[in-house]
Amino acid sequence: MITTAWLVARKDLLIEARxxxxxxxxxxxxxxxxxxxxxxxxxxxxxxxxxxxxxxYLVTLLVAILMINRNRAIESSPGTxxxxxxxxxxxxxxxxxxxxxxxxxxxxxAAVLLAGAVLVLHLPLGATLSAAxxxxxxxAALAAAGTLYGALTGGDASATLLPVLSLPAFxxxxxxxxxxxxxxxxxxGLWQWWVLDVxxxxxxxxxxxxxxxxxxxx
Amino acid sequence: MADQPASVARxxxxxxxxxxxxxxxxxxxxxxxxSLTVVTGxxxxxxxxLLRLLGGLVALSSGSGTVVGxxxxxxxxxxxxxxxxxxxxxxxxxxxxxxxxxxxxxxxALGRPLDDLDAAIERVGLGARRRTAARRLSAGQRxxxxxxxxxxxxxxxxxxxxxxxSLDDEGREFFDVLIGEVCAGGASVVVSAHDPLRSAALxxxxxxxxxxxxxxxxx
Numbered sequence: 417m418i419t420t421a422w423l424v425a426r427k428d429l430l431i432e433a434r435x436x437x438x439x440x441x442x443x444x445x446x447x448x449x450x451x452x453x454x455x456x457x458x459x460x461x462x463x464x465x466x467x468x469x470x471x472x473y474l475v476t477l478l479v480a481i482l483m484i485n486r487n488r489a490i491e492s493s494p495g496t497x498x499x500x501x502x503x504x505x506x507x508x509x510x511x512x513x514x515x516x517x518x519x520x521x522x523x524x525x526a527a528v529l530l531a532g533a534v535l536v537l538h539l540p541l542g543a544t545l546s547a548a549x550x551x552x553x554x555x556a557a558l559a560a561a562g563t564l565y566g567a568l569t570g571g572d573a574s575a576t577l578l579p580v581l582s583l584p585a586f587x588x589x590x591x592x593x594x595x596x597x598x599x600x601x602x603x604x605g606l607w608q609w610w611v612l613d614v615x616x617x618x619x620x621x622x623x624x625x626x627x628x629x630x631x632x633x634x
Numbered sequence: 635m636a637d638q639p640a641s642v643a644r645x646x647x648x649x650x651x652x653x654x655x656x657x658x659x660x661x662x663x664x665x666x667x668x669s670l671t672v673v674t675g676x677x678x679x680x681x682x683x684l685l686r687l688l689g690g691l692v693a694l695s696s697g698s699g700t701v702v703g704x705x706x707x708x709x710x711x712x713x714x715x716x717x718x719x720x721x722x723x724x725x726x727x728x729x730x731x732x733x734x735x736x737x738x739x740x741x742x743a744l745g746r747p748l749d750d751l752d753a754a755i756e757r758v759g760l761g762a763r764r765r766t767a768a769r770r771l772s773a774g775q776r777x778x779x780x781x782x783x784x785x786x787x788x789x790x791x792x793x794x795x796x797x798x799x800s801l802d803d804e805g806r807e808f809f810d811v812l813i814g815e816v817c818a819g820g821a822s823v824v825v826s827a828h829d830p831l832r833s834a835a836l837x838x839x840x841x842x843x844x845x846x847x848x849x850x851x852x853x
């Protein structure tokens with residue numbers, strides 16, 4: 417399972433490095449969304465820092481949905497899907513590999529967006545850095561849930577279902593992530609929200625390992 | 635089953651349903667080791683569905699069948715898939731990866747030695763394009779990359795869905811030669827095509843499908 421996971425993750429990341437969709441399309445979209453959010457709030461610095469954590473996660477959600485669809489599209493052509501299926505890869509390993517690749521891509525994007533949030537939404541740098549581990553875990557949980565729901569809505573025709581179907585699963589993660597980042601900004605304890613994200617990450621990984629084969633077959 | 639002839643694939647009254655619609659409506663088929671079988675028929679006859687059933691890519695709804703010794707009804711289809719090779723009429727690989735990177739992924743996934751890659755690339759005539767991304771290859775070159783993928787796999791049963799589509803005469807001749815070599819090496823090949831193969835030298839067994847049923851098996 418671990419061997420397959422590394423193989424799939426390396427392949428997905430290599431494809432991303434070759435296609436440069438993340439760098440030239442997704443990250444610029446996220447930055448523009450963040451800038452527009454800042455413009456919508458107006459010039460009041462205090463209002464920015466109060467809404468900043470929520471806006472950061474809202475933009476992260478939009479970017480995540482783009483990346484989840486992209487993650488699925490790599491194998492979406494019928495020929496490639498059939499050909500890869502005949503490799504007989506361990507489904508749990510495929511799930512872990514795709515989750516890892518998606519998490520790495522989202523971590524890169526989140527790092528850029530966090531820097532943008534400091535600059536545009538005036539989040540305090542020190543507090544934002546202290547919340548970085550929480551952001552890492554939240555984004556990893558988003559990647560795990562996204563890989564699962566991506567398999568559920570796999571295929572071009574149902575790709576537009578992804579946002580609708582996945583939002584109930586993403587909502588608790590986003591709320592916990594936002595609370596955690598807000599707690600860091602206001603210098604309150606953030607560990608309880610972090611624990612919630614860790615539990616969600618472990619739960620989604622376990623569900624994916626157990627169910628990914630069923631989702632792929634159907 | 636010592637009383638039965640050696641058979642790579644054997645279907646009896648095989649039915650495949652999709653949303654209640656029969657893609658295959660009771661197919662009998664035998665594929666012997668080292669043989670070439672050509673499945674012909676009009677669009678929608680069930681040619682691709684038959685190949686997908688043989689590759690373990692769709693489930694058998696009723697009837698019985700074994701492929702490379704694995705029962706289609708009760709066996710592990712993932713194990714079956716590892717032992718067949720599939721070449722679809724669309725691209726069968728990752729467009730953003732190079733020729734070598736695609737083959738390296740397949741070889742690693744199947745635990746095949748990476749030493750075989752260069753030989754496979756040279757065999758299909760892509761030696762000069764080994765670092766080219768698959769999306770930049772011509773239709774014929776993409777088809778050759780699909781063949782290299784199959785060579786690396788060393789599959790026991792090759793399933794080729796409309797392999798002659800968008801190939802020029804040279805490409806078709808290359809395909810015929812390679813298929814002949816594969817069969818001579820002991821692997822079996824099942825090809826779907828609209829029309830019977832032109833190459834008499836291959837002496838294939840032709841099966842004609844219409845409406846998900848075999849209407850004309852010929853020796």
